[in-house]
Amino acid sequence: MLENKQDKTILDYALEYHKLGFCMIPIPYGKKKGDEETPQIRWKKYMKQRPDEQQLQEWFSSNHSNIAVVCGEVSGGLACRDFDDAEGIKAYESWAKAKPELAKKLPTAQTPHGYHVYFHYKGQAKTNKTIDTGELRVSKCYCVLPPSRVIDDKKESPTYNQILSYEWIIKPNGNIPELSPKDTDCLCLSQSASTQRYQRTQEILGDNKSGRERGNVLQIALCAKIQQAIDRTLPFRSENPRDKRHRKIFDFARELRSMPGFWDADPHAFRLVVNEWYNKAKPYLEATREENWSEFVRSWPKVNYKIGESPLDKIFEKSIQVEPPKIAVELYPENKKLQFLASLCRELQRSEGDNPFWIGNRTAERLLKIHWTTANNYLFLLNDDGIIEEITKGSFKTQKTSEYRYIADMND
Numbered sequence: 001m002l003e004n005k006q007d008k009t010i011l012d013y014a015l016e017y018h019k020l021g022f023c024m025i026p027i028p029y030g031k032k033k034g035d036e037e038t039p040q041i042r043w044k045k046y047m048k049q050r051p052d053e054q055q056l057q058e059w060f061s062s063n064h065s066n067i068a069v070v071c072g073e074v075s076g077g078l079a080c081r082d083f084d085d086a087e088g089i090k091a092y093e094s095w096a097k098a099k100p101e102l103a104k105k106l107p108t109a110q111t112p113h114g115y116h117v118y119f120h121y122k123g124q125a126k127t128n129k130t131i132d133t134g135e136l137r138v139s140k141c142y143c144v145l146p147p148s149r150v151i152d153d154k155k156e157s158p159t160y161n162q163i164l165s166y167e168w169i170i171k172p173n174g175n176i177p178e179l180s181p182k183d184t185d186c187l188c189l190s191q192s193a194s195t196q197r198y199q200r201t202q203e204i205l206g207d208n209k210s211g212r213e214r215g216n217v218l219q220i221a222l223c224a225k226i227q228q229a230i231d232r233t234l235p236f237r238s239e240n241p242r243d244k245r246h247r248k249i250f251d252f253a254r255e256l257r258s259m260p261g262f263w264d265a266d267p268h269a270f271r272l273v274v275n276e277w278y279n280k281a282k283p284y285l286e287a288t289r290e291e292n293w294s295e296f297v298r299s300w301p302k303v304n305y306k307i308g309e310s311p312l313d314k315i316f317e318k319s320i321q322v323e324p325p326k327i328a329v330e331l332y333p334e335n336k337k338l339q340f341l342a343s344l345c346r347e348l349q350r351s352e353g354d355n356p357f358w359i360g361n362r363t364a365e366r367l368l369k370i371h372w373t374t375a376n377n378y379l380f381l382l383n384d385d386g387i388i389e390e391i392t393k394g395s396f397k398t399q400k401t402s403e404y405r406y407i408a409d410m411n412d
Contacts, residue, residue, distance in 0.1 A: 010065055010147070011060040014059070014067055017067070018050070020174060022070075023074040024056060025142060026059040026060060026066070026068075027065060027068045028065065028066065029064050040059075047072065067147075067148055068142040068145060069142060069143055069145055071137045077120045077121055079119055079136070079137060079184075080138075081116070083117070088113075092115045092117070102183060108168070108169045108170040109166050110169055115169075116166075118172060118176060119176060121138055121178070122178045122179055131188055145166060147165060151163055229256060230273075233251040233277070234248070246295065249274075249277075250299040252274075252277055252296070255307065256273070267297050268297070275293075312348075312367075316347075319340065324339035324343040327342075327387060327412060338381070338382075342382055345357070345406050348406070349405065356391045356404060357403070357405070358403055359402065359404060360401040364379065379402070386407060387406070388405065389407045390403070
């Protein structure tokens, strides 16, 4: 552990950090270049090899340098979560409150604008990550360590142009904890932002209670719109079991995210709602409740457009506002759905110009409110009757959508 000496020099610190297995490099005292402290040396080679004690003597003996540690394997797998600025401080405080035992163990330094929390990564991809409340630094980078001092160069800061210090809150020793992927994810989560999203979502759902009381709020949470979304996205008995879980739970996530106030919501706030969906869909599923919940959480960020806002949805809205192709009206006088599908294909071709357009059975199912097998039959019929031409056949195994060209008269 670092010793407490009032007269310690920067070299003393460097040698102690060296004994902990850290790879140290010198940083100019009190200077910054933009948001980054610039090393005094060519430091890239020290991403792979540590300097020896003699080199440290040469760098730090003058006591006019700051000090930084190089993250990654060269420092024994050392990583740092940088909580930066006001939002970062809130995120750190929220994380420390949620994980008090872990927060007491991890070496933590107070920086001029936040906190640095150090740990050894375990089974992690060695990639740095920018987070809305700071950064995760794991390799090919460095972090300034106490007792470094820098000039505050942020003009909006109340301490602008003052000299500020890095200080240990929890000093490192020879046994720095190694975090599991779960703990690392928790540490890197923007706690303040995620908590706010979760709370806002709970308020919208009417579920602001905890413990046993949460179960009593289910009927409040299942408002009419959510209940309708559940009913619209339930699987059919004839559908492929794998497709039921992947496609239908994605459709349900899209329905929810499209509702007012839910686009930026925390998906974890919908657990009771997803359980209700599962209870109704269970007779048609082969997945467990836990698998279903996992699929929902993973589907949530994959929703790129609200219902009615995707380019395809807009094209569809346009296609139902114009007269359907005359050939479709003549061939299918009593089938409005098929006429609309022909009109949609015409508009898709117009949007693509001379290129073919893409449309799948599931897309036609969603837009026309018909079963996907019916959509498949309709597309086959349009192809067979010479309204469209299939260019590339889609495949469920390869997750590719069929490609077509509209070959009937575009102006008819």
